[in-house]
Amino acid sequence: MIRRPPRSTLFPYTTLFRSRTGQEMLEAKKRMEDEEIKRLAALRRQEKMEEKLARQRILEQIERDKQARKEKFAPSSVAQSSKILTVSEVVSTVSADVSKKEYVETRLQIRLTNGQTLIQSFGSKEELAAVRLYIEMNRTDGSNPFSLMTTFPKKIFTEEDMEKPLYQLGLVPSAVLIVTKSCS
Numbered sequence: 001m002i003r004r005p006p007r008s009t010l011f012p013y014t015t016l017f018r019s020r021t022g023q024e025m026l027e028a029k030k031r032m033e034d035e036e037i038k039r040l041a042a043l044r045r046q047e048k049m050e051e052k053l054a055r056q057r058i059l060e061q062i063e064r065d066k067q068a069r070k071e072k073f074a075p076s077s078v079a080q081s082s083k084i085l086t087v088s089e090v091v092s093t094v095s096a097d098v099s100k101k102e103y104v105e106t107r108l109q110i111r112l113t114n115g116q117t118l119i120q121s122f123g124s125k126e127e128l129a130a131v132r133l134y135i136e137m138n139r140t141d142g143s144n145p146f147s148l149m150t151t152f153p154k155k156i157f158t159e160e161d162m163e164k165p166l167y168q169l170g171l172v173p174s175a176v177l178i179v180t181k182s183c184s
């Protein structure tokens with residue numbers, strides 16, 4: 001039987017051999033990482049240069065477009081002002097058509113103090129007092145004094161408003177009235 005020497009005698013040799021191989025591998029890894037970093041940096045520089053050139057081309061195109069517009073619209077400034085008049089005439093005719101619309105009926109949603117709602121249609125020329133009377137006859141939240149208001153635009157209706165027709169109060173073609181408790 002052949003006896004082997006104890007491992008402790010091989011330790012310096014094997015450690016030296018392993019550390020030399022490990023160092024070579026570590027150096028190779030570091031070289032590869034450095035090459036990768038250099039390649040990424042070169043790629044990044046190239047992308048930045050391309051972006052800069054693209055931005056410059058866009059700015060040049062914008063300047064050419066500005067010059068073309070100046071040349072196109074400069075000689076015809078009189079025609080341009082007539083076009084503006086034409087557009088304003090169109091706007092005035094459209095607004096006249098919209099203002100000519102007259103509603104015969106209005107639909108009101110009335111929110112009571114207990115959370116219930118009443119929905120009813122009224123003639124647009126009826127007074128707000130008719131709506132108040134309808135609320136007094138059909139309310140389910142008690143018979144306490146109340147006032148009427150809208151949320152948008154916020155307006156609390158007074159006694160003077162009770163004599164005005166619904167279309168003058170802006171409650172046409174539909175609106176939401178809120179019943180609030182009155183202090184008086």
